[in-house]
Amino acid sequence: MxxxxxxxxxxxxxxxxSKRAHVGxxxxxxxxxxxIAVLYSHILNxxxxxxxxRDRFVLSKGxxxxxxxxxxxxxxxxxxxxxxxxxxxxxxxxxxxxxxxRGVDFATGSLGHGLSMAAGAALAAKLKxxxxxVYVLVSDAELNEGSFWxxxxxxxxxxxxxxxxxxxxxxxxxLGFTREVLDLTALPExxxxxxxxxxxxxxxxxxxxxxxxxxxxxxxGKPHMxxxxxxxxxxxxxxxxxxxxxxxPMSDEEYSLALKEIGIEV
Amino acid sequence: xxxxxIGTLTELAEQDPRIVLLTADLGYCVLEQFADRVPxxxxxxxxxxxNMLGLATGLAESGFIPFVYSIVNFAALRPYEFIRxxxxxxxxxxxxxxxxxxxEYGHAGPTHHGLEDIGVMRVxxxxxxxxxxxxxxxxxxxxxxxxxxxPVYFRLGxxxxxxxxxxxxxxxxxxxxxxxxxxxxxxVTMGSIAPSALEAINTLSEKGISCGLMVVSCLSPAxxxxxxxxxxxYPLVLTVEAHYIVGGVGSLVSEIIAxxxxxxxxxxxxxxxxxxxxxxxxKFLNDVNGLSSEKLVATALQALGSF
Numbered sequence: 169m170x171x172x173x174x175x176x177x178x179x180x181x182x183x184x185x186s187k188r189a190h191v192g193x194x195x196x197x198x199x200x201x202x203x204i205a206v207l208y209s210h211i212l213n214x215x216x217x218x219x220x221x222r223d224r225f226v227l228s229k230g231x232x233x234x235x236x237x238x239x240x241x242x243x244x245x246x247x248x249x250x251x252x253x254x255x256x257x258x259x260x261x262x263x264x265x266x267x268x269x270r271g272v273d274f275a276t277g278s279l280g281h282g283l284s285m286a287a288g289a290a291l292a293a294k295l296k297x298x299x300x301x302v303y304v305l306v307s308d309a310e311l312n313e314g315s316f317w318x319x320x321x322x323x324x325x326x327x328x329x330x331x332x333x334x335x336x337x338x339x340x341x342x343l344g345f346t347r348e349v350l351d352l353t354a355l356p357e358x359x360x361x362x363x364x365x366x367x368x369x370x371x372x373x374x375x376x377x378x379x380x381x382x383x384x385x386x387x388x389g390k391p392h393m394x395x396x397x398x399x400x401x402x403x404x405x406x407x408x409x410x411x412x413x414x415x416x417p418m419s420d421e422e423y424s425l426a427l428k429e430i431g432i433e434v
Numbered sequence: 435x436x437x438x439x440i441g442t443l444t445e446l447a448e449q450d451p452r453i454v455l456l457t458a459d460l461g462y463c464v465l466e467q468f469a470d471r472v473p474x475x476x477x478x479x480x481x482x483x484x485n486m487l488g489l490a491t492g493l494a495e496s497g498f499i500p501f502v503y504s505i506v507n508f509a510a511l512r513p514y515e516f517i518r519x520x521x522x523x524x525x526x527x528x529x530x531x532x533x534x535x536x537x538e539y540g541h542a543g544p545t546h547h548g549l550e551d552i553g554v555m556r557v558x559x560x561x562x563x564x565x566x567x568x569x570x571x572x573x574x575x576x577x578x579x580x581x582x583x584x585p586v587y588f589r590l591g592x593x594x595x596x597x598x599x600x601x602x603x604x605x606x607x608x609x610x611x612x613x614x615x616x617x618x619x620x621x622v623t624m625g626s627i628a629p630s631a632l633e634a635i636n637t638l639s640e641k642g643i644s645c646g647l648m649v650v651s652c653l654s655p656a657x658x659x660x661x662x663x664x665x666x667x668y669p670l671v672l673t674v675e676a677h678y679i680v681g682g683v684g685s686l687v688s689e690i691i692a693x694x695x696x697x698x699x700x701x702x703x704x705x706x707x708x709x710x711x712x713x714x715x716x717k718f719l720n721d722v723n724g725l726s727s728e729k730l731v732a733t734a735l736q737a738l739g740s741f
Contacts, residue, residue, distance in 0.1 A: 220496075347697070
């Protein structure tokens with residue numbers, strides 16, 4: 169199965185499970201569906217979630233965990249039965265990834281926390297002379313957090329070139345567009361000034377994603393920042409760039425239309 | 435305590451490469467021994483306490499035993515949520531070395547006073563909370579908690595020399611140390627204010643009052659059995675702590691008394707007011723807040739009189 173098929177299945181699962189559970193954060197999950205698809209289908213070296221030498225992955229924007237659960241299901245780590253418990257009582261599958269769920273390295277949900285844990289994991293790999301890499305997916309809104317920049321400085325100072333950060337740069341956050349809330353212009357220049365290796369890519373273009381992620385030089389002496397330009401709600405036209413879909417669940421009509429738009433026969 | 439603990443930690447780190455020490459740019463004339471002897475296991479992460487706790491979480495997940503070091507407030511309060519969602523939530527062996535509880539940074543002012551750290555740490559399930567009364571007990575506590583798979587919070591005093599007579603460096607997880615027995619009144623204390631309580635007890639004894647002294651150095655898991663057994667023997671208890679009266683050892687004792695239906699009256703000696711802008715030495719501030727031995731004696735006599 170190629171990464172495009174992965175992405176289609178991830179989007180289907182996001183829509184199906186969020187409809188069944190009647191919960192939101194759909195737009196945020198759809199925004200990262202392609203990034204998650206490429207990472208889990210082609211990039212991450214995880215022979216099993218228990219392998220201590222596995223690459224680590226931190227979904228720092230924990231509110232998009234449904235995309236991660238979809239990838240776990242496609243990897244065979246999560247059964248359909250358990251996937252169907254998303255947001256149900258007595259489930260391991262909450263809106264944010266819970267520690268203890270197979271495949272989750274770090275529980276997240278508190279924005280600005282993921283990068284420092286990932287930097288610790290990257291430092292650990294370096295100290296142990298391990299070749300494993302640590303990948304982090306952050307939202308652009310997380311860049312509002314001071315702790316994010318603490319970790320940015322640390323990673324560059326300690327030359328954590330086994331650390332790869334992907335920013336889901338959809339330009340939107342909980343209450344509006346990032347440019348209106350707290351401006352994030354000139355991000356490449358900012359990260360370069362902080363000593364990172366920076367690339368800006370289309371976060372929905374699989375060949376660009378795969379090229380950038382597979383081309384990471386983990387011995388370059390610099391941590392890696394991939395600024396992935398994305399669209400909130402990508403794939404469902406009425407959700408795209410619409411802040412409501414950071415929160416809202418779908419009606420029956422909206423669900424049918426969404427499935428049709430991502431190419432699922434109802 | 436801090437010098438002795440770092441000395442012991444250095445010896446442990448020389449034998450155990452899993453130990454790493456992170457500081458948020460503090461520890462002058464304290465951490466050098468570790469940095470010099472095991473430089474590959476030492477990291478000054480800069481003035482970034484949140485990141486320090488996040489890094490420690492990531493390191494611990496990969497099999498390290500990270501110790502993080504800073505002044506009490508900067509170790510406990512600034513990164514509090516990173517402690518909660520990091521080592522506590524993931525049950526990872528991060529050790530927090532929080533230096534200078536109470537008014538130990540006297541003249542430095544309220545930004546540097548640690549008056550609520552035990553309260554906020556004690557509420558976190560699975561977090562072992564330790565406030566040794568002297569350096570030898572701190573050393574024992576470090577060794578006794580070394581094997582724990584979960585996180586540990588240490589409130590460590592700056593003073594390496596003071597010895598609390600009768601304690602003899604004893605420490606056990608989930609246990610308290612009764613270092614003086616009596617009949618009329620029991621003082622229960624924690625941390626480096628303990629010598630003040632002992633001095634007050636000596637004065638009271640000279641006045642013919644039979645006083646006991648219990649040191650609660652392991653706040654969580656609480657030494658419940660010891661507290662139940664010993665509190666039941668006394669009609670009157672004074673809790674003594676360089677901490678707000680809410681959340682610390684006074685609260686712990688009150689919880690046990692209420693839950694177990696123990697018949698004894700509690701007077702909580704600790705900090706009751708918010709900072710008022712007046713600075714001074716640790717000794718001065720302890721006295722202002724009723725924690726000097728003289729003030730404790732006065733409170734005890736008043737409590738006995740009203741009883």
